[in-house]
Amino acid sequence: MSNFSRQVRLSSNLIRDVHYRISRSFTIECHRPTIIHKKGVDIIHNPWYNKGTAFSMTERDRLELRGLLPTNVQTVEQQIDRFKTDLKKIEMNARDGDTASLAKWRILNRLHDRNETMYYKILINQITEYAPIVYTPTVARVCQKYSGLFRRPRGMYFSAADRGEMMSMVYNWPSDQVDMIVVTDGSRIMGLGDLGVQGIGIAIGKLDLYVAAAGINPQRVLPIMIDVGTNNETLLKDPRYLGLQEHRLEGEEYVSIIDEFMEAVFNRWPHVIVQFEDFQAKWASTLLNRYRNTYRMFNDDVQxxxxxxxxxxxxxxxxxxxxxxxxxxxxxxxxxxxxxxxxxxxxxxxxxxxxxxxxxxxxxxxxxxxxxxxxxxxxxxxxxxxxxxxxxxxxxxxxxxxxxxxxxxxxxxxxxxxxxxxxxxxxxxxxxxxxxxxxxxxxxxxxxxxxxxxxxxxxxxxxxxxxxxxxxxxxxxxxxxxxxxxxxxxxxxxxxxxxxxxMYLFPGIGLGTLLSGARIISDGMLQAASECLSEYMTEDEVHKGIIYPPISRIRDITKAVAAAVIREAIDERLAEGYREMSYRDLKRLNKEEILMHVENNMWQPDYPTLIYNNRRTFKHNLQGIRE
Ligand SMILES: NC(=O)c1ccc[n+]([C@@H]2O[C@H](COP(=O)([O-])OP(=O)(O)OC[C@H]3O[C@@H](n4cnc5c(N)ncnc54)[C@H](O)[C@@H]3O)[C@@H](O)[C@H]2O)c1
Ligand SMILES: O=C(O)C[C@H](O)C(=O)O
Ligand SMILES: [Mg+2]
CATH class of the missing domain: 3.40.50.720 (NAD(P)-binding Rossmann-like Domain)
Incomplete structure (x- = not known):
């Protein structure tokens, strides 16, 4: 065989192998059962695994759920229908639009606490209706009223009182795999100014979009609040306020806390991506410049x-x-x-x-x-x-x-x-x-x-x-x-x-960075994301005056943005690959294949098959082994 034909054969084998990996990662992600160490009520009380009335009879037998649920097994569609009827009633009985939106947020939040799969299925399928509830504008009201609305914690809270402890505190989070963190210090929440600890709401809202738009696995997202006090005089005097009731730390002291936080999260999850959100102008660029060449991070508001x-x-x-x-x-x-x-x-x-x-x-x-x-x-x-x-x-x-x-x-x-x-x-x-x-x-x-x-x-x-x-x-x-x-x-x-x-860029920037395994997020990657968005609308749409996609297409634009970010990370030699897909494999993919790779790696809100296993060392579960 000539050298040339040997090379052709070799490279076609390699391409076949890469295709195999693309589809394999998809098959694995979609069909691998989730191994859990829980049974009975512990499953029902865990939002990651709970399916409510949708647990089949065989599952009820297998997981010792029989008798713990009403007899009638429902499809997820029936569950959603029941939920939405309830939501409609609340809307009809509300005094005004603001009350209705807050009531809807409360109900959705409770569902989030009970059954994550169903929550995200509703959010993804009806993104136009519910994004304004879990994201802007309602999330702003939620942040303003957070201390009163608080029922259950979500995410992690680091405070000025935790100095020196963060490296060990991060291990209190139950997951060994975290892909995406959104962190805020609450100092400039949207246009509402300093809301202190109550700003955690925006980190939660942004991560909801990471799941809904980018298909990041909800078990691998982590909202974080760094509570260094507040300069909001009303909150400082409010007996119900849930954060540190001290004026904000400033200068070196402040920076050293953020430094400690960054070291701690990257020490536990070296491949995580950290999105800085709603930091006041005074710190936003300073922190961005401090970390952007060392850590996988970006500032959503600035960039x-x-x-x-x-x-x-x-x-x-x-x-x-x-x-x-x-x-x-x-x-x-x-x-x-x-x-x-x-x-x-x-x-x-x-x-x-x-x-x-x-x-x-x-x-x-x-x-x-x-x-x-x-x-x-x-x-x-x-x-x-x-x-x-x-x-x-x-x-x-x-x-x-x-x-x-x-x-x-x-x-x-x-x-x-x-x-x-x-x-x-x-x-x-x-x-x-x-x-x-x-x-x-x-x-x-x-x-x-x-x-x-x-x-x-x-x-x-x-x-x-x-x-x-x-x-x-x-x-x-x-x-x-x-x-x-x-x-x-x-x-x-x-x-x-x-x-x-x-929202038309951050989910794709995060997903593209994750799947490329880029070491940092470069200006070129951000530029590629922006160019992709600007080219997304057709001539016809632009002439009508439509310059951004409707939110109903957010999953599609996010996929395109993520693919553009990956291509740029490859071109700049920043990509290091992710899971089965090494840098060398990634480099061999053409434009369509990268898009397919992105799509295949997007989490879908389908109930997983749950398998009980009491051996805690069983480590082959891509969905993540959780307690
Ligand atoms: N659409 C988006 O995706 C998006 C993203 C991030 C931030 N924002 C919004 O941007 C807004 C500003 O955020 P920021 O962090 O830059 O706030 P900021 O408080 O740091 O800056 C506000 C700026 O507006 C100026 N300003 C105030 N009153 C003015 C007036 N009467 N005329 C002209 N300028 C005036 C201030 O001098 C200051 O320069 C917020 O409402 C935030 O929600 C929107
Ligand atoms: O939160 C938003 O809706 C956009 C932006 O990040 C903001 O701070 O206003
Ligand atoms: Mg913001």
């Missing part, structure tokens, strides 16, 4: 939001029938210079520079497309006390005099003079885009002016879609951080209300 915003900005350019090369010509006014605003500004500038040739000059010139307005008005070089991140975006006095503007000019003045293509809000100020400002925005020189009212929750949105479409015009592009209904523009026309939320 995820930036990626989603840039994808939306590119979508708005496509909607104008323009080419990508036109993006660096867009004039963008950003209201809000916190960690989110900064993240978006930096990412949008980098994208413009790349389009212009990725050189120093392009990067330098791209800065002049942005106008940044914070609580004190337009930021110029005359401003003292601006962060190093914002400095490059401070307008030069010479430049702005040309526009008739000055340091501290109001948002209204900036919009009137600049006539921007895009008005983007990350200010956490509800209604900031007032009638006057929206009227001024009618003067935009763009053929399709775009409004991004990205602050959360709903009450913090800078404006509503009704206000935007009715004041600025039918032709605009609109996106908000929390969900709003589309607007009926009359004559059969619809004003599309896009949800520009980081």
């Amino acid at each position: 995820g939001t930036a990626g989603v915003a840039v994808a939306g900005l590119l979508g708005a350019v496509r909607a104008q029938d323009k080419m990508m090369i036109d993006f660096p010509k867009q004039n963008i006014v950003v209201a809000g210079a916190g960690s989110e605003g900064v993240g978006v500004l930096k990412a949008a500038r980098r994208t413009m520079a790349r389009i212009l040739g990725n050189n120093k000059h392009a990067f330098k010139s791209a800065r002049s497309q942005f106008w940044v307005v914070d609580v004190n008005g337009l930021i110029t070089e005359e401003r003292t006390n601006v962060s190093d991140d914002i400095k490059p975006f401070a307008r030069k006095t010479k430049e702005i005099t040309r526009w008739g503007l000055k340091e501290g000019a109001t948002l209204l003045e900036v919009v009137q003079e600049v006539k921007p293509d895009v008005l983007l809000g990350l200010s956490a100020v509800g209604g900031l885009f007032s009638k006057e400002i929206l009227e001024a925005f009618r003067g935009s020189t763009s053929t399709r002016p775009a409004i991004f009212a990205l602050s959360n929750p709903t009450t913090n949105a800078e404006c509503t879609p009704e206000e935007a479409f009715s004041i600025v015009g039918k032709n605009i592009i609109f996106a908000s951080g929390s969900p709003f209904k589309d607007v009926d523009l009359g004559g059969g026309e619809i004003g599309y209300s896009n949800q520009g939320n980081n």
Whole structure:
């Protein structure tokens, strides 16, 4: 046999082997029974294994459940039907929408505590209806009321009082396998400010989306609260508050606690991915820069939001029938210079520079497309006390005099003079885009002016879609951080209300990182995620004004984002493989095969077959052996 044909045979064998591994990992994950060491009521009281009335008669015999459940065996569909009838009644009897949403959250939360498989089946199948309950906006109300709503703990809590103990405390968590941690210190929960320990709610909500959108196994997610006190004076005085009633730790003391936490979780779960969530601006970037080259971590608010915003900005350019090369010509006014605003500004500038040739000059010139307005008005070089991140975006006095503007000019003045293509809000100020400002925005020189009212929750949105479409015009592009209904523009026309939320990226970033086994999460991987989102919508959709997918497609977009992240991790040689799929195997997969690999590794909400085994050393269970 010639060398050439030997090589061809060898490589086709290898490819067959990789295909075998892709389908094998799927078969194993889906069909391997779950080995448990429990019987009887202990199973019913464990949300990971409980199937309620869906336990079959043979299972009831095998697991000593006979007589512990009503006789009638139900299908999961019948169970869900019963649950939803109950939910509907609650909705009908509620005083108002807010009460109804909180009541629904309570009922769903109780189901989460009882039967995880059914909980996630409902969430996945009806994501459009229930994401606004387990995620924004209702989760914000839940965080505000958390101390009163608390019934059972979920996740882990580390406090300033646990210094020196964290390395051993992490072993109190029952699972040897944790893939995804979302951690918060509660210091800036959405646009609601410091909610202290009550912020754990957002970590739980984000992880619900990791399961529902990315198919991360719910037994391998861990929400974490680092309670270093709170500066919220109301909570400090509230006798019902469940967190440390001290002012927040600051400086070195604070950083040393976060350092200890990172060491502890990575020591127990070396392959875990940690998502930082809702840390106040003062710490968000500092901690990101401190850890991003050492640990598998990212900051969802800074990096995820930036990626989603840039994808939306590119979508708005496509909607104008323009080419990508036109993006660096867009004039963008950003209201809000916190960690989110900064993240978006930096990412949008980098994208413009790349389009212009990725050189120093392009990067330098791209800065002049942005106008940044914070609580004190337009930021110029005359401003003292601006962060190093914002400095490059401070307008030069010479430049702005040309526009008739000055340091501290109001948002209204900036919009009137600049006539921007895009008005983007990350200010956490509800209604900031007032009638006057929206009227001024009618003067935009763009053929399709775009409004991004990205602050959360709903009450913090800078404006509503009704206000935007009715004041600025039918032709605009609109996106908000929390969900709003589309607007009926009359004559059969619809004003599309896009949800520009980081939920379209973080699940895919996490899943892609996990399956690639990348050592760190690079800028390139984040960029790949954002580009994937921006290319996801069809020309037809974009022309209608739909620049983000509907939430009903979140599992599909997450799959595509994860695949893009894996491909980039391979290209950058950061991937190390995951389980049966080594780096070498991954490298051999083509685009479609990577997508298939991602899909096959997404957890499905199906009741597993449970097998009792009393030998605690039995270690071949991919679902994880749990007590
Ligand atoms: N859509 C998403 O996916 C997404 C993601 C992350 C954060 N957010 C939202 O972004 C918002 C901001 O978060 P943050 O962490 O940057 O907050 P932050 O408190 O750090 O920053 C707020 C910024 O807004 C500025 N501001 C306040 N009042 C203003 C006014 N009247 N005019 C102009 N600017 C004003 C402040 O000076 C500050 O620069 C929050 O509501 C959060 O929920 C949305
Ligand atoms: O939580 C959200 O809905 C988005 C974002 O992470 C936020 O902080 O507002
Ligand atoms: Mg957040």
